[in-house]
Amino acid sequence: MPGPRLAQAQVADHWALFRERLSEVGGEVADFSAVADCPGLFWIQEGLKGFWPGLDLAADPWEAMTGVCRADMAVAETGSVLFASGPDQPRLLSLLPPRHVVLLDPKQIEPNLEAALARLDRRNWAIVTGPSRTADIEGILVRGVHGPRELIVVPFPV
Amino acid sequence: MRSDFDKRAERLPLKVVDSVRTASANKVQGRFQAIASVFAEYDSARRQAAATKEYVLDNLADLLVELEASCLKNGVQVHWAEDAEQANRLILGIVSRAAPSALVVKGKSMATEEIGLNERLIQEGHQVVETDLGEFVVQLDDDVPSHIVTPIIHKDRTDVKRTFESHGLSPRSDEPEELAAVARARLREEFRRADVGISGVNFAVASSGRLVIVENEGNNRLSTTAPRVHIAVMGLEKVLPCDTDLALFLRLLAASSTGQRLTVYTHLVCGPRRPDEPDGPEEVHLVLLDNGRSKILNGALREILKCLRCGACLNVCPVYRQASGHTYRHTYSGPLGAVLAPGLDGVHSHGALAFASTLCGACQEVCPVDIPIPELLLKIRAEVGATPAAPWPVWAWFAQRSARWRMALKALPMVEPLARPWTEHREWPEPSGVDFRRWWDQRP
Numbered sequence: 066m067p068g069p070r071l072a073q074a075q076v077a078d079h080w081a082l083f084r085e086r087l088s089e090v091g092g093e094v095a096d097f098s099a100v101a102d103c104p105g106l107f108w109i110q111e112g113l114k115g116f117w118p119g120l121d122l123a124a125d126p127w128e129a130m131t132g133v134c135r136a137d138m139a140v141a142e143t144g145s146v147l148f149a150s151g152p153d154q155p156r157l158l159s160l161l162p163p164r165h166v167v168l169l170d171p172k173q174i175e176p177n178l179e180a181a182l183a184r185l186d187r188r189n190w191a192i193v194t195g196p197s198r199t200a201d202i203e204g205i206l207v208r209g210v211h212g213p214r215e216l217i218v219v220p221f222p223v
Numbered sequence: 224m225r226s227d228f229d230k231r232a233e234r235l236p237l238k239v240v241d242s243v244r245t246a247s248a249n250k251v252q253g254r255f256q257a258i259a260s261v262f263a264e265y266d267s268a269r270r271q272a273a274a275t276k277e278y279v280l281d282n283l284a285d286l287l288v289e290l291e292a293s294c295l296k297n298g299v300q301v302h303w304a305e306d307a308e309q310a311n312r313l314i315l316g317i318v319s320r321a322a323p324s325a326l327v328v329k330g331k332s333m334a335t336e337e338i339g340l341n342e343r344l345i346q347e348g349h350q351v352v353e354t355d356l357g358e359f360v361v362q363l364d365d366d367v368p369s370h371i372v373t374p375i376i377h378k379d380r381t382d383v384k385r386t387f388e389s390h391g392l393s394p395r396s397d398e399p400e401e402l403a404a405v406a407r408a409r410l411r412e413e414f415r416r417a418d419v420g421i422s423g424v425n426f427a428v429a430s431s432g433r434l435v436i437v438e439n440e441g442n443n444r445l446s447t448t449a450p451r452v453h454i455a456v457m458g459l460e461k462v463l464p465c466d467t468d469l470a471l472f473l474r475l476l477a478a479s480s481t482g483q484r485l486t487v488y489t490h491l492v493c494g495p496r497r498p499d500e501p502d503g504p505e506e507v508h509l510v511l512l513d514n515g516r517s518k519i520l521n522g523a524l525r526e527i528l529k530c531l532r533c534g535a536c537l538n539v540c541p542v543y544r545q546a547s548g549h550t551y552r553h554t555y556s557g558p559l560g561a562v563l564a565p566g567l568d569g570v571h572s573h574g575a576l577a578f579a580s581t582l583c584g585a586c587q588e589v590c591p592v593d594i595p596i597p598e599l600l601l602k603i604r605a606e607v608g609a610t611p612a613a614p615w616p617v618w619a620w621f622a623q624r625s626a627r628w629r630m631a632l633k634a635l636p637m638v639e640p641l642a643r644p645w646t647e648h649r650e651w652p653e654p655s656g657v658d659f660r661r662w663w664d665q666r667p
């Protein structure tokens with residue numbers, strides 16, 4: 066059964082729409098070079114450590130200020146990044162550090178949620194749409210209540 | 224006639240009424256905008272969602288058996304609980320096996336609220352910490368949530384600051400930003416030390432066994448990732464046939480409950496940590512909770528089992544807005560609660576809630592799965608039987624004879640005082656001065 070039609074976005078390509086929707090939910094896009102400038106200790110996915118040899122790594126992940134990992138997929142329509150648990154994809158990395166830097170290969174962007182869900186395998190997946198937020202007190206938006214306060218996506222073609 | 228509900232609602236402090244009214248009005252606005260920007264054909268989206276839910280209810284037993292098989296294949300342990308007592312005992316067993324006096328962190332879950340799980344765990348010597356910001360405040364206050372999505376909708380920042388202070392937390396100001404930071408720092412320690420994490424489930428997919436949990440804060444994900452054991456508690460009706468059904472429901476839920484395109488975190492749990500994975504729980508348990516649901520399934524209120532717990536009907540309900548959640552005296556409040564509470568616990572304990580409605584129909588209008596709540600309320604009213612004395616027989620006696628009718632019209636101003644409870648808050652219509660018969664006779 067075909068799903069109901071969604072409101073059409075007026076944007077040509079997936080990356081542009083992803084970028085727009087990500088900023089709507091409070092995330093941002095930055096350059097590769099910006100990663101090294103983040104203050105505090107880092108928690109970096111094993112496979113990526115070679116890109117930043119000089120950075121201070123946190124001995125205890127709970128102490129890290131910046132987490133860096135690769136996204137396993139993304140959704141343009143919602144500005145979401147997806148992570149699948151695996152040997153080199155700790156689930157807590159996208160959750161504990163107050164700043165989360167995500168490297169995204171633009172080819173991994175699916176146009177919409179339907180397409181992304183159709184690609185899920187049997188790992189544990191997390192769909193992350195913007196930084197952590199709450200509006201529990203007087204409906205006022207506060208970011209970073211339990212998860213990251215900043216979500217930064219860096220285009221990273223493989 | 225004043226019901227207990229009315230009396231409780233009247234005793235609410237003005238400040239609470241204001242908080243609830245403002246917050247729910249903002250939520251109504253947020254929902255409206257989200258739906259307009261997400262869906263080009265909202266009506267067909269909601270018809271499709273309702274039809275999928277109808278299918279689920281028609282095939283519930285089969286889908287649950289399929290879900291169980293898929294979960295087992297994923298390495299998730301499945302438990303069936305017929306009622307609250309059985310569910311609590313089951314969960315207690317898992318928790319006690321994890322640690323004799325365990326630290327349990329909880330993500331927001333109405334199902335565990337419904338069975339009174341926290342009290343039971345605490346009675347048996349475990350420590351339970353609610354980690355959703357609103358639920359954390361509710362727990363410190365020894366209170367209960369007043370809204371299924373926004374547990375402290377009845378409180379403002381000064382209330383929260385006071386609560387924190389009386390529990391040894393010292394926020395520097397009453398800014399929501401600061402209050403959230405204090406809670407974050409405090410709860411981090413708990414996540415780190417916790418033995419068991421307990422969550423609810425928003426959707427469970429029969430064909431893949433995926434347990435889907437949505438949230439905005441990240442506490443749910445922390446609760447279900449950091450501790451060694453994860454227990455997910457789910458009402459039977461939350462099952463969906465396939466993964467492809469998820470997109471529509473995730474969108475409808477996010478737009479209807481918090482006015483978002485998608486909730487910040489959507490976790491798709493497909494089993495415990497694998498041997499080569501660095502983190503995640505070693506055990507995942509799914510508790511399938513009946514607790515009155517199969518009785519509802521076979522009765523007149525069956526359609527309430529389509530509910531997604533989005534809270535949209537609460538926000539839009541003129542009675543909820545004025546009365547707030549606690550007045551309903553049940554885990555589920557608002558129009559949803561007025562049907563579900565008597566459904567789960569019997570019309571004799573909560574049937575009176577069906578009268579706490581103007582039958583204006585706003586609840587059905589905003590419901591993402593088109594549940595005919597007003598119709599269900601009428602069914603409960605009929606079953607309770609105690610319809611408030613209708614004035615129609617009296618009216619009929621006067622209306623049947625023209626002499627009596629004329630007499631009644633003349634006497635009308637005299638009975639006005641009888642209508643005081645009605646006219647206190649409403650205008651008494653001004654008579655136009657001349658009655659219809661005279662006007663008819665004298666017309667040119």
Ligand code: SF4
Nearest residue numbers: 530531533534536590
């Ligand atoms: S009855 Fe409908 S509107 Fe109310 S909470 Fe359930 S799904 Fe939402």
